[in-house]
Amino acid sequence: MTASSFADLHNDLIDHITGLxxxxxxxxxxxxxxxxxxxxxTLGVMVIAAAADPGLYRLTPEAGxxxxxxxxxxxxxxxxxxDRLYSVSHWExxxxxxxxxxSAPLQLAMLKVDxxxxxxxxxxQGRLAVRIVCGGAVWPDDxxxxxxxxxxxxxxxLMAEREGHGHALYARAMERADADQxxxxxxxxxxxxxxxxxxxxxxxxxxxxxxxxIGCEALLRWQRSNGDQVPPPHTLAAIERLGQxxxxxxxxxxxxxxxxxxxxxAGIGISLSINVSAHxxxxxxxxxxxxxxxxxxxxAPERLLLELTETLMVEETPQVVDVLQRLRxxxxxxxxxxxxxxxxxxxxxxRLPVQEVKIDQCFVRQAEESKKDREIIAxxxxxxRRLKMDVLxxxxxxxxxxxxxxxxxxKRAQGYLFARPMPVDDFIAWWRDHQGHPVLWSGRGARKRxxxxxxxxx
Numbered sequence: 001m002t003a004s005s006f007a008d009l010h011n012d013l014i015d016h017i018t019g020l021x022x023x024x025x026x027x028x029x030x031x032x033x034x035x036x037x038x039x040x041x042t043l044g045v046m047v048i049a050a051a052a053d054p055g056l057y058r059l060t061p062e063a064g065x066x067x068x069x070x071x072x073x074x075x076x077x078x079x080x081x082x083d084r085l086y087s088v089s090h091w092e093x094x095x096x097x098x099x100x101x102x103s104a105p106l107q108l109a110m111l112k113v114d115x116x117x118x119x120x121x122x123x124x125q126g127r128l129a130v131r132i133v134c135g136g137a138v139w140p141d142d143x144x145x146x147x148x149x150x151x152x153x154x155x156x157x158l159m160a161e162r163e164g165h166g167h168a169l170y171a172r173a174m175e176r177a178d179a180d181q182x183x184x185x186x187x188x189x190x191x192x193x194x195x196x197x198x199x200x201x202x203x204x205x206x207x208x209x210x211x212x213x214i215g216c217e218a219l220l221r222w223q224r225s226n227g228d229q230v231p232p233p234h235t236l237a238a239i240e241r242l243g244q245x246x247x248x249x250x251x252x253x254x255x256x257x258x259x260x261x262x263x264x265x266a267g268i269g270i271s272l273s274i275n276v277s278a279h280x281x282x283x284x285x286x287x288x289x290x291x292x293x294x295x296x297x298x299x300a301p302e303r304l305l306l307e308l309t310e311t312l313m314v315e316e317t318p319q320v321v322d323v324l325q326r327l328r329x330x331x332x333x334x335x336x337x338x339x340x341x342x343x344x345x346x347x348x349x350x351r352l353p354v355q356e357v358k359i360d361q362c363f364v365r366q367a368e369e370s371k372k373d374r375e376i377i378a379x380x381x382x383x384x385r386r387l388k389m390d391v392l393x394x395x396x397x398x399x400x401x402x403x404x405x406x407x408x409x410x411k412r413a414q415g416y417l418f419a420r421p422m423p424v425d426d427f428i429a430w431w432r433d434h435q436g437h438p439v440l441w442s443g444r445g446a447r448k449r450x451x452x453x454x455x456x457x458x
Contacts, residue, residue, distance in 0.1 A: 009297050017065050018072040026086045026094050027282050028319045034139050035082075035297060037099040043139040048075060050091040051131040051161055052182065063124045064090075064393060071130070078112055094150065096299035097229035103138045107169055110134040113164035115212055118290035133160050134167035142170045156250030162234040174240075187224060188238050192247045196234075198222050200255050201421035204430070204439075205273075205333040205392060205414045208406045211438030213431060215305070217257055217273040219421045247278050253290055256304060257297040259424055264299070266428045272306040275337065282309070287326040301331030307358065309337050321352070328353040338359065339380060339393075357384045359410065361395020367404045374408060 013022050034043045049450040050056060059067065072093070076085055079095055086094040097106055109417070113134050120127040135157025143149030148246055160168035168174075191197040196221070205215040222230045230238075239248045256274045263270070280286055296300055306327065324334060335356035336349070349357070363373045377393070384391045393405040396415030405413060418439050419430060 015066050016069075018087045019069075020072060020085055020093070021096065022085060023250045024282075024320075025086045025090075026084075026096060026150070027146045027279075030047055030096060030139075030149065033098045035098060038274075039102070042100045042101050042102065042141075044103065044109075045095040045137050045149055046095040046097065046106060046110055046152045047088070047135045047150065047157045048093045048095060049133055049157055049161075051133050053129075053131065055128045056091065057412070059125060059128075062189075065209070066129070067121065067123050067130075071132075075113070077210055078116055079109070083109075094153075097244075097398065099149070100138075103136075105171060106138060107167075108137050110131070110167035110169070113376070124418070132166070135160055135168040135170065136167070139217070143243055143244060145246060145279070146282075147245070151240075174187065184224070184230075185238060186244055188235070189242060189244070192239075192244055192251060193221070197224060198251065199423065200252075200259060201423055202272075202427040203411055203414060203421040204419050206439050207284070208402060208416045209411055213270060213434065213439070214412065214425065215271040215273060217307070217421075220252075220258065221421075227397040243279065249276075249280050249283075249286075250289065253293040254296075257285075257293040257299050260299045260303050261297040262424060266304075268428065269303075271303055271333065272303050273307050273335065275307045275309070277309070278320075281323050284323060286323055287330060287439075288334065290327070291330060302333060305331065305333040305335055305356065306335040307335045308354070325355055331440050334437070335392075349383070349389075354389065356390040356392060358392045358394050358414075359405075361415070364395045364401055364405060364415075365397070366391045367408075368400050374404065377405060377410065378408045385409070 012030055014020070015022055015023055017277075023264060030043070032198060036045060036105060052290055056064070059369060068090070069115070072085070075095070079085060080097070084098075086096070088094050095109070097109060100106060114194045117130060120129040122128075135153045135155065137149050137152035137156060139149050142152040154173050155166045156170040158175050161243045162165065172248060175244070187195075187197070199222075200218040201221050202216040202218060204213045205217065207214045220231075220232045220235060222235045224230060231438075244454060251275060260272050262405040263272070276286075283289075290304070291301075294304065327334065333356065334352070334354040335358055336352075336354055336362040337358045357380060359377055363376050366373045367377060379390050389412050392412040393401075393410045394414050396402050396405065396413040396417050398417060401415070402413055402417055422430060
């Protein structure tokens with residue numbers, strides 16, 4: 001990475017209106033601060049936000065910028081020298097209070113902020129009454145990792161605002177769930193501890209020119225004890241609410257390595273893709289965890305591909321880039337998932353050590369009818385070629401879609417046209433069925449090779 005690239009990355013981490021580090025920096029620094037002051041000391045986080053008000057939304061951009069800068073200065077003056085302040089969003093801040101003997105200093109800090117912002121504040125458009133609301137949480141009781149801890153503080157702030165209070169300290173009672181939700185959480189915790197239910201299903205990835213399967217993606221499935229299938233987004237959301245992302249990541253890595261071991265034993269030498277989150281990449285121990293899992297099952301690193309969602313790249317920090325570089329040095333492959341739907345520009349691809357781009361299915365599914373979506377796909381393919389990256393189209397459901405993306409230069413695809421996600425044993429059987437008979441499809445831009453073979457049902 002060049003010096004200018006690091007400078008650009010550093011600039012991305014600073015809110016230039018307030019001069020504060022952004023939210024991503026807090027996610028990295030909180031674990032270090034928590035470990036630094038261990039023993040009988042604790043750490044508190046305080047989410048501070050301006051309550052939604054029509055007056056805020058009527059401010060001109062210049063007036064809004066000046067008010068944010070003024071509020072930031074006042075908040076700094078209310079904190080101790082050792083405390084740290086971050087910019088979370090337009091009207092939201094995060095204060096980290098390290099080395100506390102108990103939750104009492106955090107409560108006093110919230111009370112101090114609450115009592116400070118009583119009078120209307122001056123703006124270039126006149127004086128404006130701004131209601132500031134705080135929510136606090138304490139490590140490790142309210143969250144053992146940074147993300148869960150901040151979420152707890154946000155929940156406390158939300159409850160304070162709803163009830164008309166100026167501040168609140170997090171309590172589990174704020175998240176009372178109905179009986180079914182509680183049972184779901186209890187069952188999920190048991191599953192993460194080793195009970196059956198969670199599994200990974202494999203979906204083939206196809207080379208469009210030959211019809212050969214050149215990889216597969218591992219997709220999360222959870223079947224509850226009553227037989228209900230829980231949608232993956234709901235499963236992941238429950239894992240986050242429980243603060244069990246770390247435990248889930250360890251389970252995922254072990255499962256992926258074990259699956260690759262089974263595939264190798266069956267003579268299937270293809271790459272396996274798994275999804276990692278922003279939370280995973282903020283963990284400096286991730287490369288070591290992956291190395292241990294691969295070594296346990298004797299899997300070559302190049303057989304594992306990590307898919308990173310594009311939106312998390314908005315939060316790329318020097319720590320994240322360092323983790324990505326270490327993963328690449330270990331020999332793992334990296335891909336950007338759902339490309340085209342995130343907030344970051346395409347230029348950041350030049351800064352990251354990725355080898356593959358996955359075009360989001362929202363563009364692929366409309367490609368036959370939408371000229372704009374075809375132009376987006378073509379632009380992504382051209383960019384990837386210049387950067388010497390592979391391109392894979394997601395969500396290919398018809399021969400027409402496959403033909404369009406092939407015509408636009410995309411060489412790889414994944415979707416229901418070829419096969420649905422299936423259990424590992426079914427995937428091995430599917431592979432053997434298609435090894436000598438590649439997946440056949442026909443459409444615009446494709447060679448007609450006869451009638452498509454129907455994949456086995458999942």
